[in-house]
Amino acid sequence: MTKRREQETDLTPTEATDRVWELAKQIDICMFVTWDGEYNRARPLSARVQRDENAIYFLVNNDGAKNKQLSKYPKVTLAWSDSSHYKYVTISGSAAVTNDRQKITELWEKTDGAWWENADDPEIRLITVKPDEGELWDSPGLVVATAKMVFAAVTGAKPEVGDNAKVDL
Template sequence: MSSPEHKQKIWKMIKHIKVGMLVTEDGDQLRARPMHLVQDEYDGTLWFYTRRSAEKVIEAKQDSHVCLSFSDQEDGIYVSLSGTANLSDDRELIDKYWNPFVGAWFPNGKDDPDVALLEIKIRQGEHWKAKESKTFQLYEIAKANMTDKTPDLGENEKFGK
């Protein structure tokens, strides 16, 4: 788990990226697919709309351990979050997060019995944030190759279990 301050740090990193790759296990194969954030804040749980009949839901029921990764190469932000997935029928949250973007993926509307939310409770993760421009990063890499030292490209932090 992480502190409220750390949760805000994570949210600041991912809220503008919007789309994360959700990784589930399908038998002995890992599968990733893009998922779009719908919430306005982060308290340790991420929410995504899904069809209850989707393969990712079936996979999450068989093994609820999932991973989400977010990446913004331009800003040098990379976030990996691991947690557990659960299907939710919370009508209040479905109503709260519904918007025209979501509606485009669910033409029968939010009252469609196949519409649900995928709740991901984050347990642990890691994030990286480049502290300088690409030019500085190239300089650090070149310097590291000439000195046999590891390049200092920015912040890296693990959290959780």
């Protein structure tokens, strides 16, 4: 874990890494971005963030276009947004689609019943993302960030509205 580029943060690389994982888990739904050879394609998916396994999991349908895209272009970007609190995270890495029935059963949540009958549904597949790098934008919240932006506008100073850090994962 090392600093990758200029950052606007007092966080150590370890603290920034911890915060990337924490925010990804807290926010849950992310935009899962793939490449189809011509365009980036994004869709919202529920992320099962498992830092101890250095993995982020997604339950998906077997026939999804993203599965075909990943077989040819496995690099993905995941983007989480909590805009009401000015907290944002991206994680990039490699993804693979499998039919790991044991892991699918382990990850199954009651809300998955909206999409499939149960964890044994033969149409469910597992996407596993192994992160390479992450970036966060983490502010102290709407009220504080707004006050700092107003102060900056009045004084002409650059607003300090939170942390921005890029780290290897």
